[in-house]
Amino acid sequence: MVMLDKVRQTIARWDMISPGMTVLVGVSGGPDSVALLDILVQLRDELQISLCVAHLNHKLRGPEADADAEYVKELAGRYDIPAVVEEADVAAYRKEHGLSMEEAAREVRYRFFARALGHAGADRVALGHQANDQAETILFNMIRGTGLAGLAGIPPVRGLYVRPLIEVTRREIEQYCTARGLNPRTDSSNLNVEYTRNRIRKELIPYLEREFNNDIVASLLRTGEICRGEEAYLEEQAAKSYRAVLRDKGNESITLNIAALMDLPLAIQRRVVRLAWAEASGSRGLAFLHVERVLALASRRNGASSLHLPGDIVAECQYDTLLFRASAYERGPFHFVYTLRVPGCTYIPELDVSLWTEIWQDFTVTNPGGFPANEAVVDYDRVKLPLKVRTRRKGDIFEPYGLKGRLKLKKFFINIKMPRRDRDQTPLVVDNRERIVWVGGQRIADFCKLTGDTRKVLFMRLLPGSPGFE
Known part of the structure; x- marks a missing residue:
């Protein structure tokens, strides 16, 4: 079948899946994800993979959303595939965290995938984004203003996804769904043009097809393909140039040679x-405005000698060098200790971060590796309450x-090459025996790791800002 060949080629081209992997398939119940599941079922023996279905009920469409969840459960049962199905109150999450509905849904959904990865012991999450989604994303990024990375669109592979x-x-x-006799669900929210992406899909692209280019989707996909290749090349060149202009890389700072930097092409x-x-x-995505301010500083166009950047970083000109350093380094070490709200949120004003905790019942995760660095899961029954969050001692x-x-915490910091300036600002979660449960953003303790006997999980998540400004 042509469709199977096409997907087979895509998987091979981007090295998406390897033999022996367990693949978690995100299935909403719509045509894209239902087709994806059916295709992977047909290819699983050839690819030598195991499958698991994941579905999140966002609780935004009442009985319709509940029916979607039941449909996905039945579909997984028909294929004899295990399923992880959960529900989340996205509307409440949106209100609590001050996000748009689209942002809230996306954040809740990816948190669910992280949990489901561990639940299934999976190696990859397969999502149903298709070529039209790619074209819509490129157009969306173009409207907002973007560089080559934005014009490249959705990456075929991003981490485990x-x-x-x-x-x-x-x-x-x-056409594939019809030919295979599949009967996917219809999500009525996809018809709501209050959402920007839906408006692009339902109004803008048809208008562009009608008035300017009847093959606009193919044109946008071509643009994305071109930009992906050029973005990869420029990133490679930038990495080489970065190494060439790097004067010093210490525990406390990054120092660049200004003359060598300014001799480079502007794009680099x-x-x-x-x-x-x-x-x-330790972050990514410095905005264009901030980049231009740094270059103005380096060329002495703005008369300043330093400026503050996101991520608590200061850029500073020192003679013939441009220094990037943590502004927190100026403050020196500080100390704090707070009782952790479980479940709930504890704000740490010294770091301007919030530590959120949840308790998950009847959880059988044995692989916590799918979580980002700012999140951790431990066996709730193996830690002794109350928990505290504090600085090192x-x-x-x-x-x-x-x-x-066991080893001294100082030795652990040295082993992972943590800069000295960061050690006094790393939150430590400890139990009532003063055992370190989690070195925030780094690693959990072995004594409270998840096992096959785990039934109650403590989920922890560090987020910037106070609880009202996640």
């Missing part, structure tokens, strides 16, 4: 600045997950 249908059109998927200058900031801050001992034995 893969998109086997990214080169298949919506029409091809609809911007990327080098982003790389330096990313390495200093002299003589702290840690039993890192995955390593045998």
Whole structure:
């Protein structure tokens, strides 16, 4: 079948899946995800993979959403595939965290996928994004203003997330569903043009097809393909240039040679600045405005000698060098201790971060590896309440997950090459025996890891800002 060949080629081209993997398939019940599941079922023996279905009921469409969940359960049963099905109050989450409905749904959904990865012991999450979604994303990014990365659109592979249908059109998927006798659900929210993406799909693209280019989707996909290749090349060149202009890389700072930086082409200058900031801050995505301010500083166009950047970073000109350093370094060490609300949220004003906790019942995760660095899961029954969050103390001992034995926390920090300036600002979650449960953003303790006997899980998540400004 043509569809199977196309998806097979996409999987191979982007090295999405390897033999022996367990693939978690995100299934909403709509045509894209239902087709994806059916295709992977047909290819699983050839690919030598196991499958698991994941579905999240967002509780936004009442009985319709409940019916979607039942449909997905039945579908998984028909294929004899295990399913992880949960529900979440996205509307409440949106209100609590001050997000748009689209942002809230996306954040809740990816948190669910992270949990489901662990639940299933899966290696990859396969999502149903297809070629039309790609075109709509490129157009959406273009409208907001973007660089090559935004014009490249949705990456076929991002970390553990893969998109086997990214080169298949919506029409091809609809035809496939008909030919296979599949009866996917219809999500009425996809018709609501209050959502920007729906308006692009239902109004803007048809208008562009009608008035300007009847093959606009193919044109946008071509643009994305071109930009993906050029973005990869420029990133490679920027990395080489960054190494060339790097004067010093210490525990406390990144130092660039200004003259060498300003001799680079402007496009590479911007990327080098982003790389330096990313390495200093541990974050990604420095906005264009901030990049331009750094370059103005380096060329002495704004008369300033330093400026503050997101991520608590200061860019500073020192003679012939441009220094990126943590502004917190100026403050020196500080100390705090707070009782942790379980479940709930504890704000740490010294760090301007919030530590959120949840308790998950009847959970059988054995693989916590699917969680990002700012999240952690531990066996609730193995820690002794009350829990506290505090800074390090002299003589702290840690039993890192995955390593045998205990060691001084200071030695652990040295082993992971944590800069000295960060050690006094790393939140430690400890139980009432002062055992370190989680070195925030780094690693949990081995004594409270999840096992096959785990039935109650403590989920922890660090987020910037106070609870009202997630």
